[in-house]
Amino acid sequence: MNVAVSSTRTPPDPAEDLAQTLRQIYDLDLTTTSGGNLSVLDDDGVIWITPAGIDKGELRADQVARVEDLDSDTENQNTPPPSSELPFHRAIYAARSDLRAVIHAHPVSLVAFSIAQTVPDTRVSAQSYARCGTVGFAPYALPASEDLGAEIAQTFAKGFDCVVLENHGVVVGGTTLRQAFERLEALDLCARTVLRARTLGTERALPWDDLELALSIVRKPKSQPRECALITDQERAIRQSLCKIARRAYRKGLMTSAQGALSARLPENTFLLTPTSIPLDRLEPSDLLRVGLQRSGLHEHDSREALHAALYRTHPDVSAVAHGYGANASGFSAAGIPLPSKTIPESYILIREPVSVSFRTTVLDPDGVAAVLCPDNPVALVHNDGVLTVGASVLDTFDRLEVLEATAAAVIASHPLGELTAMNDEQLAELRTTFFPTGGFRGAPHGGS
Ligand SMILES: [Zn+2]
Numbered sequence: 001m002n003v004a005v006s007s008t009r010t011p012p013d014p015a016e017d018l019a020q021t022l023r024q025i026y027d028l029d030l031t032t033t034s035g036g037n038l039s040v041l042d043d044d045g046v047i048w049i050t051p052a053g054i055d056k057g058e059l060r061a062d063q064v065a066r067v068e069d070l071d072s073d074t075e076n077q078n079t080p081p082p083s084s085e086l087p088f089h090r091a092i093y094a095a096r097s098d099l100r101a102v103i104h105a106h107p108v109s110l111v112a113f114s115i116a117q118t119v120p121d122t123r124v125s126a127q128s129y130a131r132c133g134t135v136g137f138a139p140y141a142l143p144a145s146e147d148l149g150a151e152i153a154q155t156f157a158k159g160f161d162c163v164v165l166e167n168h169g170v171v172v173g174g175t176t177l178r179q180a181f182e183r184l185e186a187l188d189l190c191a192r193t194v195l196r197a198r199t200l201g202t203e204r205a206l207p208w209d210d211l212e213l214a215l216s217i218v219r220k221p222k223s224q225p226r227e228c229a230l231i232t233d234q235e236r237a238i239r240q241s242l243c244k245i246a247r248r249a250y251r252k253g254l255m256t257s258a259q260g261a262l263s264a265r266l267p268e269n270t271f272l273l274t275p276t277s278i279p280l281d282r283l284e285p286s287d288l289l290r291v292g293l294q295r296s297g298l299h300e301h302d303s304r305e306a307l308h309a310a311l312y313r314t315h316p317d318v319s320a321v322a323h324g325y326g327a328n329a330s331g332f333s334a335a336g337i338p339l340p341s342k343t344i345p346e347s348y349i350l351i352r353e354p355v356s357v358s359f360r361t362t363v364l365d366p367d368g369v370a371a372v373l374c375p376d377n378p379v380a381l382v383h384n385d386g387v388l389t390v391g392a393s394v395l396d397t398f399d400r401l402e403v404l405e406a407t408a409a410a411v412i413a414s415h416p417l418g419e420l421t422a423m424n425d426e427q428l429a430e431l432r433t434t435f436f437p438t439g440g441f442r443g444a445p446h447g448g449s
Helices: 014-027 086-095 108-115 126-132 146-157 177-200 208-219 233-251 303-314 327-335 345-351 359-364 366-372 394-413 425-435
Strands: 003-005 037-041 047-049 065-067 101-105 136-138 162-165 169-174 228-231 261-266 270-273 289-292 320-324 355-358 379-383 387-391
Touching: 014 037, 014 047, 014 101, 014 177, 037 086, 037 177, 047 086, 086 101, 086 146, 086 169, 101 177, 108 162, 108 169, 108 177, 126 177, 126 208, 136 146, 146 162, 146 169, 169 177, 177 327, 177 394, 208 359, 228 233, 233 261, 233 270, 233 320, 233 394, 261 303, 261 394, 270 303, 289 303, 303 320, 303 359, 303 366, 320 394, 327 379, 327 387, 327 394, 345 394, 345 425, 355 359, 355 366, 359 366, 359 379, 387 394
Parallel strands: 136 162, 355 379
Antiparallel strands: 003 228, 037 047, 037 101, 047 065, 101 169, 162 169, 261 270, 261 320, 270 289, 320 387, 379 387
16 A cells, blocks of 8 residues: 655654653663753743652653742742752753753763763764864853852853863753753763773864864754655565664664664665654654655755665665764774774674774765675674664664674773783684675574574
8 A cells, every 4th residue: 555654743842852751861861860850941031840749751741840030939839849850950951042952860971080080082973063062161160159140151152052060060052952952962972982982092083174074064954754656565674673672772772863874675766765854763654754766966965865865775684774983982983993893703703893983984985985895795884973883684684783782882992901812713613604704794693603
């Protein structure tokens, strides 16, 4: 049966949006039950803020506090008491008229930087630099005090959108709550990536030209779901599968809500791709973009479309492509160190011998990526922009992404134990003969190895 699909969404209520976002922050382990607070400033000058002393994992919209006047202590008596950190939220809004949302949290990765008296270098990742800019550092002051508010607001007034608080945590701002949340996710991923890269050696910053390129991409209009006529049963099944796996990649920490792309080949020279305007954790089958494989100006507004199209055009056996951002594999790409894949049979069979490509190549030379990323070498580390995998199906491509991250995590975890031992040539030859004797994807097991 052929049907048309369209995607419509209504803007969220501020209290519901705050409650949902705080639960999400808690579920991602970016804050504890007692720490963290977030607020939104609405068009009427009202601050909506998470309440004091309520379980962060279970917050409901009717528990969100409403503070009527930005400049006074007037609180709405009909709502719960606001967070004790209201003074710094208020001070940030007073210092930065462009900001309409503020998030404060205690992610482990950023507390590590906080207590080491430093900030993560966002230039290790095109996405983190483009989303967060450079990071400010605010001196210590007593929690809930006006002094803390003044220190944080002064740092925001210098133009920083993300500020690490000395011996405390982090505060990020945004023009919307969604933007602030995406900054928190990107900064936490950046911090975890830097910590992994330091374990391996040291992180390398993107060249200046590439930072400009990263900014130009993030500033482009986000790709919106498009009305699609005539969806076949086959396409509907692929849409559901792609959506389910994209949400799983988010849950497993292989992509963030805003960083990551997943696509799947369709018949007749088209493919489906996740849009940039919808958070991956909220993706619905009708949101997916249907894109043509042809080389044309149609792709110019979205470099991801051109990259995925080049991979499908060049390699008929590629049925799905993923761009992921697991912190451990990203640590290797940020450090510029090859990722050892000859560790256990599963790793060697699924990820083979990863190739390297630059962030610039993925944006400006998609055919150059397709020349090295192929069924025989189905994994690429992108300096400094995560990893790419290709596969014979959506599940095969996701499996490869997951095994890649697990392999990177195991290698990093083995560091305190000394030199790792790779499988020897004889063992590797035996694996090749058994699992992929003719090369390509064929023989890749899903039943365990
Ligand atoms: Zn705090």
